[in-house]
Amino acid sequence: MKKVTDEDKLFYFEKHFFTLDGLWMIETENEVGWEKALKIDLIVWKRLLKIAIRRIKRYLNISTNHLKDLIDILTFRWSIEGWNYKVLKNTENEVSIAIQKCPYVSIMERNPDRHDKIPLICKDMCIPFYENIVKNFNPDINMKRTKYIGLGDEICNFIFSEDYSE
Incomplete structure (x- = not known):
């Protein structure tokens, strides 16, 4: 019997995380239709990401909720999930990020039945x-987005700013 390593665990959970997400959506859609499946999936993802953000914040020993902290958390998550991104601007109260590759779009592009x-x-x-x-x-913190890979743009963009006024 193979002794399971941290690398083995990473392989297992990384591969199955995206597979589970895709299968969950497809099977839910088959059962209840696209609109209802999307509504359920959005509820689940909002809850999951709230938990994930909280856990990443704790894992990274972040104790405040400033713009820099949010960027550290998001880029940590994106790096783990395999996003390709570039920070274009990074100041105390404004950050601009270009996403060059979204793993969720990439996965759906591999399945011709999901392109639409x-x-x-x-x-x-x-x-x-x-x-x-x-x-x-x-x-x-304000977020502005004007470009989306999934809508035909070359990149997705995230422009964050933090209003320090009381």
């Missing part, structure tokens, strides 16, 4: 749950 769902996932999932993440983390 890519824009819908982008608009109806990604946008609302990032708005939720930011609002829950710190309501003084």
Whole structure:
């Protein structure tokens, strides 16, 4: 019997995380239809990401909820999940990030039956749950997005700013 290493665990959970997400959505859609499945999936992802953000914050020993902290948490998550991104601007109260590769879009592109769902996932999932993440983390942080890979742009963009006024 093989002794399981941390690398083995990483392989197992990394591969199955994305598979579970995709299968969950497909099977839920088969049972209840696209609209209802999307509604359920959005609820689940909002809850999951709230927990994930809290756990990453604790793991990274972050004790405040400033813009820098949010960026540290998001880029940690994105790096683990295999996103390709570039920080274009990074000041105390404004950060601009370009996403060059989203693993969720990449996975859906590999399945021809899901190509038509890519824009819908982008608009109806990604946008609302990032708005939720930011609002829950710190309501003084604003997020602006104008480009989306899933909607045909070359990149996704995230422009964050923090309002320090009381």
